[in-house]
Amino acid sequence: MNFALSDDQRLLLDTVRRFIDEVLHPLEEQIESTGVLPDEVARRVHAQSKELGLYALNMPEALGGAGLSAVDCMLCEEEFGHTTDILIRRAFGNVYEALLACKGEQVERWLKPAVSGERTCAIAITEPGAGSDAQGIRTTARETAGGWVLNGGKHFISDGLWSDFFLVSARTGDKEISLFIVDKDLPGFRIGKDQAMMGIRGTPHVELFFDDVPLERLALLGERGQGFRMAMQNLGRVRLAQVGARAVGKAAHVLDLMNRFAAERRQFGQPIGDFQMIQQMIADSVIEVNAARLMVHRAAWMIDNGMDARDWISMVKVHAAETLGRVVDRGVQVFGGMGFCKELPIERYYRDARIYRIFDGTSEIHRTVIARSARKLGASLFQLHR
Template sequence: MDLTLNDEEREIRDWVRTFVTKELMPLEPQVLERERRGERGFTLEELRELQEKAKQSGFFGVLTPEEYGGMGLGSLMAALIEIELGRTFVQFKFGGDADNILFHANDEQKKRYLEPTISGERYSCFAITEPGAGSDARNIRTAAVRDGDEWVINGEKTFITGGDIADFCMVFAVTDKEKGADGGVTCFLVDREAGWTSATIPTMGQWGPASLSFQDVRVPHSAILGEEGRGFALAMKWIGKGRFMLPARALGACERLVEMAMEQAKNRVTFGEPIANRQAIQWMIADSAVEIEALRWLVLTAAWQVDNGIDSRQSQSMAKLYGGVQANQIVDRVLQIHGGMGYTRELPIERWYRELRLLRIYEGTDEIQRRTIARNLLSGHVSVRGHLG
């Protein structure tokens, strides 16, 4: 396992690093000011402008296959790019991407949904979570009943990322109760014009999920994505598309936060000397550095396994679990090193504090990751000796 970057990979990583430093970090004060007024920190128009600037340099569709105009990069490079983007709390992502399950669309659906999403003309959202079905996705209650050549959808979805701006959704509904999740759940592509509505859910951070309501929403039979009754398999493919990308972004945040902490420790003087000379502060920095390096290898190992066709589910769960727990511990230490100033809104530390807390909940809670890891070990599916055996 050699993670040495070749010249092209290093050039890509360095370009993203420069883009983040020159284009995104200068926006941080403005984003903070807007958010604290209760506004959206980063508008869609501003996002598009920056995405277009990046596209002019060739950065478009990082994971999108070249046949659709993307870069077609592997998972390892995608993780390295995500680490660099994580060094700022400005919620930027490169344009040209689409949900992985949209590539399972038929030719007509690709023209209507996939291609416009890649080009940025349309916005999608993935709707499976419900008030009574979070991590237990098999417990969904939203139902679709066939009526001739149409399906009538009724139900509620909650905590849907992008649900407030999406103009179409991939909604999962029960189409056959008797068959259960593995044969009775279907995914539908549903335009907002079909009648579903959304409402933003206020949160302690800047993640703005939405609740979606479906009341007698009618869609044609042709709206089915994939096969009827095979929606749950698609949902699991979406959920498992790259769980390591979440801790990758947190890793970048942790790197930046610890750099801030070290700068503070060198400049803050108490009792005649910098607090960097205090053992308590040194240990906080040392422990954080070790945890960052451990997380880096967990993330990159999972990405490397994906690129090499190795079952990475265990590695991804480990990266997600460790990343969420340690990122929260690191940001807490950084706030402590900054003292009272760290607790104020003058610095962005409290902003990261709230944002990183989400990592332990969405896309699979800590408890779900532990459950997955333990079950894989106890069943003999994996070994504590790792994939090397």
């Protein structure tokens, strides 16, 4: 196996790194203090990223995207992890692969504008009674002569204030879930409160309410009754990117800060990096970050080769999320009192890291998935090449 990066990959990653360092990092402190990314700044960041060809990297070239492989996307997503969530969304886009199911008029109306960044999209599955249990939704879509009528509600919908349309899961029968494209300005569609969060400041997490919202027949994405399957397929790639790869990037960023601080900070006449306990925290972090990184690349390689990566993505989700939590916790410890102060970003990274073990399926849910697969598949799940 060749782990070397090609010249094209190196050029791409260098471009992403420079953009994050020069354009995005200077904006983080303002977002953290105000909780808001101003619209005019968001539009400027978006335009600068598009000019460099960094928007919608995961989408096909034929549609205006970059057409990157899953492995190349994950290399970029790790770099994205070095900045904050809302800046990633504005700069690089949040274009869901589920939109590739668009056909006919849907392509011009929703898919292409999403890829170009003219319109933005959020996915709306989570409900108060249906978090990790995505099949437990109660939102309904009733078929009519002219289309559908949508009723129900969603919550914790990331980026809902900025989005122009939503991919909404709804029951179309007792045992049937379908996926719908819902424009924000439809009658009966109301956006509720923005739920304040412990971390990831600047990213709205809103409630959505649907009161007899009329939908065209065209609003059905894919086939009726296939919404749960489509959502889960889409969320697999999302988990690998937005949780797995970005968690690795965030952990690597904190590890770099730890390592430099341990070399500069002196106690008892020597750098604290000379103390064995500090060395152990750094060494454990290096080991875990690299293990998580290799797991991400393995799962992405499986996707590129047409293999079923669901079990590996669940393993990545657990390991990368929990690695990030452990590394950031060690970071606070290495920085000591300064790690607990808002003057440095370490305490922000600590708060931001906690959600990774919860969203897109909790660690407990994914462990259940892994254990069931282990019982079913046996050694083939434990070995790379069987």
